[in-house]
Amino acid sequence: MSSRIVVKIGSSSLTSVEGGLNRDAISFFANEISNLKRDGYEVLLVTSGAVAAGFRAIGYSFRPKLLHEKQAAAAVGQALLMQAYQEAFAGHGIINAQILLTRTDFISRQRMNNAVMTIEELLNQGAVPIFNENDTVSVDELKFGDNDTLSAMVANMVKAEHLLILTDMDGLYSGDPRKHPNAVRFDHIEHITEEIYSIAGGAGSSLGTGGMRSKVDAAKIATRGGVPVFVGKVSEPGDLSHAVNGQGRGTYFDTHLNSLPVKKQWLGFMSTPLGTLQVDDGAEKAMVHNGHSLLPVGVKNVAGHFHAGDVVEVVNARGVILGRGIVNYDVEQIQQILGKSSTEVFQILSSVHRLEVIHRDEWITLL
Ligand SMILES: Nc1ncnc2c1ncn2[C@@H]1O[C@H](COP(=O)(O)OP(=O)(O)O)[C@@H](O)[C@H]1O
Numbered sequence: 001m002s003s004r005i006v007v008k009i010g011s012s013s014l015t016s017v018e019g020g021l022n023r024d025a026i027s028f029f030a031n032e033i034s035n036l037k038r039d040g041y042e043v044l045l046v047t048s049g050a051v052a053a054g055f056r057a058i059g060y061s062f063r064p065k066l067l068h069e070k071q072a073a074a075a076v077g078q079a080l081l082m083q084a085y086q087e088a089f090a091g092h093g094i095i096n097a098q099i100l101l102t103r104t105d106f107i108s109r110q111r112m113n114n115a116v117m118t119i120e121e122l123l124n125q126g127a128v129p130i131f132n133e134n135d136t137v138s139v140d141e142l143k144f145g146d147n148d149t150l151s152a153m154v155a156n157m158v159k160a161e162h163l164l165i166l167t168d169m170d171g172l173y174s175g176d177p178r179k180h181p182n183a184v185r186f187d188h189i190e191h192i193t194e195e196i197y198s199i200a201g202g203a204g205s206s207l208g209t210g211g212m213r214s215k216v217d218a219a220k221i222a223t224r225g226g227v228p229v230f231v232g233k234v235s236e237p238g239d240l241s242h243a244v245n246g247q248g249r250g251t252y253f254d255t256h257l258n259s260l261p262v263k264k265q266w267l268g269f270m271s272t273p274l275g276t277l278q279v280d281d282g283a284e285k286a287m288v289h290n291g292h293s294l295l296p297v298g299v300k301n302v303a304g305h306f307h308a309g310d311v312v313e314v315v316n317a318r319g320v321i322l323g324r325g326i327v328n329y330d331v332e333q334i335q336q337i338l339g340k341s342s343t344e345v346f347q348i349l350s351s352v353h354r355l356e357v358i359h360r361d362e363w364i365t366l367l
């Protein structure tokens with residue numbers, strides 16, 4: 001299998017504030033991507049810009065704010081976006097394919113497997129698949145909202161070698177450079193800490209959506225899935241190859257993990273937790289640092305409405321989220337056995353299927 005690169009391009013790099021596509025930018029990126037293909041990489045493109053490309057064409061003077069207006073603009077703009085890419089890539093003899101996804105597609109293992117099979121075949125045939133969110137059918141709470149998260153999920157799904165998130169800023173700075181001119185750039189980030197989150201602000205222009213915050217979110221998802229991430233600017237010929245080779249103008253988020261099995265990707269980033277377990281310091285250490293399962297004795301509190309087999313979030317004594325797991329008991333059972341030793345659990349419950357509250361094979365650390 002040749003190396004796979006997922007490239008995400010934000011609205012701010014493709015469109016103008018007045019609305020409409022910047023065709024020069026599109027042909028520049030098509031050129032950069034075709035060079036990567038020539039170097040032997042398989043490239044998957046996640047592109048934003050449908051709303052920005054379509055809102056003028058459909059008759060709005062400003063980028064719309066209401067959901068149904070944005071969806072209408074995106075429906076118009078998506079066709080314009082694909083047309084522009086197809087024209088630009090055709091000049092390099094490259095065929096494109098359009099793939100529109102929503103968060104629910106990732107929640108369903110079957111839909112995800114189908115998507116993976118289609119993508120594998122497209123890559124086999126030498127095509128460059130182009131992804132965007134399926135804005136028309138996405139509903140508020142299910143929306144990716146920005147395509148940064150989508151790009152991380154795609155990168156994990158196809159086990160990419162790199163995720164390159166391209167934007168109008170050359171990396172993550174110690175503060176938004178638009179507001180803090182003396183901010184300095186991070187070249188490498190080993191671990192995404194709370195401090196990194198606190199400096200990553202919102203969108204810098206009326207074109208973008210998630211700003212650096214959603215890019216850090218995306219970097220967290222991808223690096224947890226074993227995919228290293230570059231966030232930065234690609235505006236000169238050769239910049240995209242430099243970004244792949246570690247010499248890009250931006251910030252690199254390192255990963256020390258191997259690619260995550262699909263089941264754990266689902267558990268960590270696509271599942272919906274139905275409850276929360278609070279654990280004590282001993283259980284935190286056992287689960288997070290020693291790779292052990294969670295036993296009833298380590299559980300301090302429980303909240304939510306769930307049954308055995310559902311996903312729950314686990315927090316430590318200070319309320320910090322440690323990860324997610326599939327729970328082996330109903331909430332009512334946990335209320336009876338929290339803090340109890342294994343012997344007591346067998347005395348309290350009439351039948352115990354598995355002693356662990358969460359087995360280590362059904363757990364993902366998200367710190
Ligand atoms: N700490 C930070 N470092 C760099 N940029 C930041 C930071 N915090 C916020 N930003 C803003 O994030 C913007 C990029 O995100 P966004 O506008 O959503 O672009 P895109 O459309 O490419 O996704 C930058 O233009 C910048 O103003």
Ligand SMILES: N[C@@H](CCC(=O)OP(=O)(O)O)C(=O)O
Pocket residue numbers: 009010011012047048049050051052074132133135145146147148207208209210211
């Ligand atoms: N799906 C939307 C993406 C919205 C958006 O602006 O995202 P981004 O520029 O990546 O922050 C579109 O194509 O307009």
